[in-house]
Amino acid sequence: xxxxxxxxxxxxxxxxxxxxxxxxxxxxxxxxxxxxxxxxxxxxxxxxxxxxxxxxxxxxxxxxxxxxxxxxxxxxxxxxxxxxxxxxxxxxxxxxxxxxxxxxxxxxxxxxxxxx
Amino acid sequence: xxxxxxxxxxxxxxxxxxxxxxxxxxxxxxxxxxxxxxxxxxxxxxxxxxxxxxxxxxxxxxxxxxxxxxxxxxxxxxxxxxxxxxxxxxxxxxxxxxxxxxxxxxxxxxxx
Numbered sequence: 257x258x259x260x261x262x263x264x265x266x267x268x269x270x271x272x273x274x275x276x277x278x279x280x281x282x283x284x285x286x287x288x289x290x291x292x293x294x295x296x297x298x299x300x301x302x303x304x305x306x307x308x309x310x311x312x313x314x315x316x317x318x319x320x321x322x323x324x325x326x327x328x329x330x331x332x333x334x335x336x337x338x339x340x341x342x343x344x345x346x347x348x349x350x351x352x353x354x355x356x357x358x359x360x361x362x363x364x365x366x367x368x369x370x371x372x
Numbered sequence: 373x374x375x376x377x378x379x380x381x382x383x384x385x386x387x388x389x390x391x392x393x394x395x396x397x398x399x400x401x402x403x404x405x406x407x408x409x410x411x412x413x414x415x416x417x418x419x420x421x422x423x424x425x426x427x428x429x430x431x432x433x434x435x436x437x438x439x440x441x442x443x444x445x446x447x448x449x450x451x452x453x454x455x456x457x458x459x460x461x462x463x464x465x466x467x468x469x470x471x472x473x474x475x476x477x478x479x480x481x482x483x484x
Binding site: 287299301351353355356358 | 405412462
């Protein structure tokens with residue numbers, strides 16, 4: 257079974273600064289994907305960024321980038337130029353696949369507050 | 373496209389009652405899943421499906437049933453509700469293997 261650990265329950269950052277959220281995972285799978293989802297107070301789960309495990313290049317999406325260290329099983333999220341709208345819960349998730357479908361395993365989340 | 377829709381948005385049940393949480397998607401996605409989110413925690417997989425007639429159990433399947441008769445719909449049935457099933461339930465879908473899952477808005481369930 258896979259486990260996903262987010263060791264920072266809460267973090268805060270000043271507007272316009274950079275913050276990094278940590279995520280580690282444990283798996284024996286070779287083929288998997290990793291995701292960061294954002295959950296604002298509305299509860300909607302919103303995709304932030306995804307990383308294919310077979311790709312060495314770190315994924316980037318505008319102000320969001322990841323540091324994917326496969327050997328260390330680490331997948332951190334960096335948010336640059338933080339904005340007030342980034343305030344939310346952030347979940348790291350691991351995806352594997354079998355004949356019945358896709359399976360996501362989530363970490364416990366990090367609550368991020370962006371301060372003006 | 374409406375994306376992934378869930379009904380109802382909020383439901384109160386008494387212990388022992390049964391109900392069905394509805395999930396539908398209009399994106400022609402083959403892959404669908406149900407998750408529950410308890411306060412202060414991440415989502416946990418209940419059941420998932422790769423298409424009509426194919427389902428499997430996730431991490432926390434006890435007390436829940438699913439069936440998949442169409443591509444569009446993936447209902448979740450609570451057979452005999454218990455207070456431990458108080459949670460927020462999310463349905464998600466994706467178009468292919470290992471593809472991004474898109475989530476519905478959630479159903480908040482309170483079992484008294």
